[in-house]
Each structure stands twice: as C-alpha cells, then as structure tokens.
Amino acid sequence: MASPVTPPRGMRDFLPRDKARREHALGIIRSVYSDFGFDEIETPVVEDFARLHSGLGGDNEKLAFNVLKRGLTPEDAVAAAESGSLDSLADLGLRFDLTVPLARFYATHRAELPPVFRAVQIAPVWRAERPQKGRYRQFMQCDIDIIGEAGPLAEIELISATSAVLSALGLTGCRVRINDRxxxxxxxxxxxxxxxxxxxxxxxxxxxxxxxxxxxxxxxxxxxxxxxxxxxxxxxxxxxxxxxxxxxxxxxxxxxxxxxxxxxxxxxxxxxxxxxxxxPVTFDPFLVRGMGYYTGPIFEIEHPELRYSLGGGGRYDGMIGRFLGQDVPATGFSIGFERIVDLLELAENTRTDSTVLVYDRDVEPSRLIALKAELVAAGRRVRLEKRAKNLKALLDRVTGEGFGAFAFVTSATASASDLDIKPLG
Incomplete structure (x- = not known):
C-alpha cells in the first residue's frame, strides 16, 4: 500500500473553495483597515537569527524554525553539537510573528515613513508548535500597528478599526478586554x-x-x-x-x-x-498578555462562545529602540485570522457573471479559446468544461465552486453572441 501523501505536520493545503473563502475574508479585512488609514507593507519571511533571538519574542523564540548556514559540513554540525553551540549553525530564521519584522522594517526605513506610521501586515508566520486542533505550524496573522504616537489616540484607533473589521465580517457578540502592564x-x-x-x-x-x-x-x-x-x-x-x-x-x-x-x-x-x-470594552485587572515586551495598555478580543481569545495586542515602546538606538512609541493589534475564519458564516463567493462553457467534443480548441477571450474581455470569469454524460453532476459541481451561469458550446457556435447563457442553481 502506498504511503499517504500529506502536507508537513501542522501545515495545511486549501482547496479552491476554502482558499476563496479565506481570500474573501482577507479582502474585507484589508478594505476596512485601508478605510481607517492604514497602509499595507510586506517584509521577508526570514530575518537574521540574532534579531529573532534577541529576547523580544518571548517564548515564541523557542519555537522558531532556524535556517542552516550555507556550506556547513557534517563535521561542523558534530562540532557544534559537542560544544553545545547549536546557534552557530544558523544565521537566519523564519519569522514567528509580524511584530519583530515590523520593528526591523521601521528601523530600516524610518526616513522614508511619516512621523506617525499606520501599518498593516497580513502574512503567514511559522512556529514549531506541537500540532493540535486550532494550533498550526504555519498560520496567517493580520496585524495593524501605529508607530510614533505616544498617547492613547493610537490605542483608540486600533480598537476602533479592529471593531469595524469584526462588524464587517459579521462577527457579533465580541468585546474587547483591556488592561495596562x-x-x-x-x-x-x-x-x-x-x-x-x-x-x-x-x-x-x-x-x-x-x-x-x-x-x-x-x-x-x-x-x-x-x-x-x-x-x-x-x-x-x-x-x-x-x-x-x-x-x-x-x-x-x-x-x-x-x-x-x-x-x-x-x-x-x-x-x-x-x-x-x-x-464593547471592559476592564480586566488580571489580563496579562504573555509577551514581555509590552510596556503599557494591552487588549484582547473575547467571544462569549469561546474559551480562547480571537486576537490581542498592546503597546511595546521599547522594541524599536533595540534596533534604532532610540525609543520610538509603538502599539499594535493582531486578530487571530485562523480562529476567526472558522467562525464566519460568509456569503458564498458566487459571481453571477462567472460562466462555465460546456463544450462538445468536436469543438475546435481555437474556437473555445476565442469564445473565452471574448467573454473575459466583456468582464466575465470563464471556465471551460467538456460536456459529460452526467450533465447534472457537472453543473452541481461548478455551482458549488462559485459559478453562477453556464452555456453550451457546439460546433455551430461562431461567437459569444450565439451563446444562450443561463443561470445556475
């Protein structure tokens, strides 16, 4: 019997329908944060080993995936193991969160950024967790941060924008617990x-x-x-x-x-x-947030039906100074995308202009490509499907994949105007 072919433990494949659902949620998140004046940035998936292990990431540093230096020999690995200096084997590591990369990003590009910088980062991170339900080794984080604003206005903006995201996603019943380190x-x-x-x-x-x-x-x-x-x-x-x-x-x-x-x-x-x-915002005197770099207000999203938080954050005024040599006020809020997307009852991402062309076997490929190009130029999403004996099963499948219309293509179909486009479902 062949061995099962699966992704690495704690990592997942997403089928087209799942991927479309996730992208739909991410589109809402990006749109709301953009409306609130946040600008999206992108940072490398790896950072310097020393930076990731500088004491800023708390316990997450112990879960970092490290990248071996190029050119290492087996003898190098044995010598490092015998000396107890395994750190000397790696010079890079996969990011375990988005906050440390943001601090490095700001230190690198400060002269090119506004005095108060409002950043969005939406990207995967990696942690060598013990995989279990709801806990993965690769997962998506959605962070907003405000750098350069020392007063409470920054936290108010973060909470307001995140509340608007939860509302836009249709997630009701949440409240924000707050405290201060x-x-x-x-x-x-x-x-x-x-x-x-x-x-x-x-x-x-x-x-x-x-x-x-x-x-x-x-x-x-x-x-x-x-x-x-x-x-x-x-x-x-x-x-x-x-x-x-x-x-x-x-x-x-x-x-x-x-x-x-x-x-x-x-x-x-x-x-x-x-x-x-x-x-709603509530005060919780025993809200801690585990990261040791927090220096002021901290907050978490609570849902009445769940025992775990749906996101959180806080002020970390001392972090950027580690890279820049002078302290810069900073605060951020991260929503737990993987937890939130599982709760959502999102509308099916069905476009009425998404059309399947069901073609007969004797239709020339050049004719199909010409018809598809004509419809795409008119603003439709188009897929080609060969006509099957079980036509109902074919149409049911493409309906479930988000298509809203179909048309038959025969050898007599000369142009898109000859198509009889009908709704699915």
Whole structure:
C-alpha cells in the first residue's frame, strides 16, 4: 500500500473553495483597515537569527524554525553539537510573528515613513508548535500597528478599526478586554511582590482563566513567592465583587488595590470610553498578555462562545529602540485570522457573471479559446468544461465552486453572441 501523501505536520493545503473563502475574508479585512488609514507593507519571511533571538519574542523564540548556514559540513554540525553551540549553525530564521519584522522594517526605513506610521501586515508566520486542533505550524496573522504616537489616540484607533473589521465580517457578540502592564506592576507592588518576582508571578496570573484563583495561589506558593504578598492577593480575590458601574475611572479604580497610578487609570479610561462605539470594552485587572515586551495598555478580543481569545495586542515602546538606538512609541493589534475564519458564516463567493462553457467534443480548441477571450474581455470569469454524460453532476459541481451561469458550446457556435447563457442553481 502506498504511503499517504500529506502536507508537513501542522501545515495545511486549501482547496479552491476554502482558499476563496479565506481570500474573501482577507479582502474585507484589508478594505476596512485601508478605510481607517492604514497602509499595507510586506517584509521577508526570514530575518537574521540574532534579531529573532534577541529576547523580544518571548517564548515564541523557542519555537522558531532556524535556517542552516550555507556550506556547513557534517563535521561542523558534530562540532557544534559537542560544544553545545547549536546557534552557530544558523544565521537566519523564519519569522514567528509580524511584530519583530515590523520593528526591523521601521528601523530600516524610518526616513522614508511619516512621523506617525499606520501599518498593516497580513502574512503567514511559522512556529514549531506541537500540532493540535486550532494550533498550526504555519498560520496567517493580520496585524495593524501605529508607530510614533505616544498617547492613547493610537490605542483608540486600533480598537476602533479592529471593531469595524469584526462588524464587517459579521462577527457579533465580541468585546474587547483591556488592561495596562503598568497597572499590573502597580498591583504586584501593592501586594508586596518584589520586582524580581514579577515576571514569574505574571506567568502564573496569566493562567487565571484556566486554573482559577485556587490554582493561581497554589502555583505561586509552589514557586516560593513572597508569602505575605500571596496572602494579600488571596484576600483581594476573596473580596466581594464591586458594584456594577459604567465603564470609566471609578469602575477601574474599584477593581484595583489602593496605590496604583491614577494617571495610568485616566489614560486607560479614555481609551476604553472612546472605543465603546464599536465592540464593547471592559476592564480586566488580571489580563496579562504573555509577551514581555509590552510596556503599557494591552487588549484582547473575547467571544462569549469561546474559551480562547480571537486576537490581542498592546503597546511595546521599547522594541524599536533595540534596533534604532532610540525609543520610538509603538502599539499594535493582531486578530487571530485562523480562529476567526472558522467562525464566519460568509456569503458564498458566487459571481453571477462567472460562466462555465460546456463544450462538445468536436469543438475546435481555437474556437473555445476565442469564445473565452471574448467573454473575459466583456468582464466575465470563464471556465471551460467538456460536456459529460452526467450533465447534472457537472453543473452541481461548478455551482458549488462559485459559478453562477453556464452555456453550451457546439460546433455551430461562431461567437459569444450565439451563446444562450443561463443561470445556475
């Protein structure tokens, strides 16, 4: 028996109908982001190894696919393995997200870009994940970023544009959860966690949705986090839920311990209030976002029927400075295209001017090509199909492939004006 011929694990083929559906969704996304003033860019699929492994990508750096240097010999590989210096084997790597390439892009082209640059990137990325349902080794990311705007206007634009995309795709019931990494730091300080503990504590707190408050407290104690700080966090978890209040500074403050930064609260309230015209915005004091490069507001898209987010992002003011030598304010929002496209009930991408010419066997190829060219010049999409014994099966198939009309071609058909074009379906 022949071995199955399949794509590499965690990667997929897309049949024409699936590809058309994805492109239809991508067309909507591109159109809405363009309407909101974002310009699309493109970056290489590979970046320098050192840049991808500079500490900007968090845990994703461990999942990078690396590209071996040209000219390596087996002896080189053995020597690198024996010395424990496998990094010396690679000089490039496939991008694992679009944020690190964008930071490099901006550092490269800053003189050619406007003072405030609004970028769209829609492209595949690669991660050496363990493949499972909804988790792939190659997948599409759709990112918008604003570079050069230090104030909350940037986050308001990102949330507004992303809410408009969700609406245009027909995805209802979403809300945007927001927080600020500075508030998280303030909370940990207020509870009494020392600065060196913060990264590990945030990793644990980020699991709150999965393991609950008891699981978070148990893990922190297993980590030997400051006992008094863990006890204060436990008391905070146990306090009565705050009264329902409209979104704003008072509501945010009621969900935080005393001693956090009032200026940060005011900025976050401004972002959330301005974003309420789209998907509802809610404050979540324990929203973490795992990437360590976030420096300010962070956000995620939540859907009531799903346990995972449909996208997220935040402010990363320190990243571009790694490449440029000076800090540049930057913030971005990424929608989870692979998750979103599976939820969509998109209209069939059927064009009434998509026509199938069903031809008899005795029709000359030159006649078919001339007819097809005539119809294409008139603005139709045209496919040639040889007439089959089971005509109904043929017509059902092309209808399912998005064609809206058909016509028979015989040896007597001289031009497109002789065709009797009929609707399908």
């Amino acid at each position: 500075r508030l998280l730091t303030g909370m940990l300080d207020a509870f009494g966690f020392v600065a060196d503990e913060h990264p590990g504590v945030l990793i644990t707190v980020d699991k709150l949705d999965k393991i609950g408050t008891a699981g978070v407290l148990a893990e922190l104690r297993d980590r030997n986090a400051t006992p008094d700080a863990v006890n204060r966090l436990e008391e905070f978890f146990a306090r009565p839920a705050p009264d329902d209040q409209p979104f704003g500074e008072a509501q945010i403050r009621s969900r935080l311990p005393l001693g956090v930064d009032d200026a940060v609260i005011a900025d976050l309230a401004m972002i959330g209030s301005a974003g309420q015209s789209g998907s």
